[in-house]
Amino acid sequence: MFLGLANGEVIVYDLQNLEFSPYSIRVETIFECDKRSKRVTDIKCNPDKMHRLAIVFENTGVAVYSINKDRPIYTIHLSADKDFHKGKALAVEWYNDTKLIVGFSSGTLELYDTTGVGSKP
Numbered sequence: 001m002f003l004g005l006a007n008g009e010v011i012v013y014d015l016q017n018l019e020f021s022p023y024s025i026r027v028e029t030i031f032e033c034d035k036r037s038k039r040v041t042d043i044k045c046n047p048d049k050m051h052r053l054a055i056v057f058e059n060t061g062v063a064v065y066s067i068n069k070d071r072p073i074y075t076i077h078l079s080a081d082k083d084f085h086k087g088k089a090l091a092v093e094w095y096n097d098t099k100l101i102v103g104f105s106s107g108t109l110e111l112y113d114t115t116g117v118g119s120k121p
Helices: none
Strands: 002-004 009-014 019-026 039-044 052-057 062-066 071-077 089-094 099-104 109-112 118-120
Touching: 002 039, 009 039, 039 099, 062 089, 062 099
Parallel strands: 039 089
Antiparallel strands: 002 009, 009 019, 039 052, 052 062, 062 071, 089 099, 099 109, 109 118
């Protein structure tokens, strides 16, 4: 089970052994962070590639993180200057194997293509 914390860390709880794993993902390894909230607001596993996580960091951005490679493979950076009208990033859902839908506190939904081809609201 993946748990997202207010400090921007994702930790893993092993349900079989009933213990926390030493493995963790920190927002600082993905994004350059300022003093804005780094809170993790949502985590979703890719339905076809369970080693890929979509992680939402409230004011920082969204990352597709590969547990196998132990690194982000796609990121969406949120800018306080350019993206303020969207509000906070609250939720993510896999649309298909390569596309994400991100929900914001303003009610906006945006579709992103994680292959790098582009994104569109």
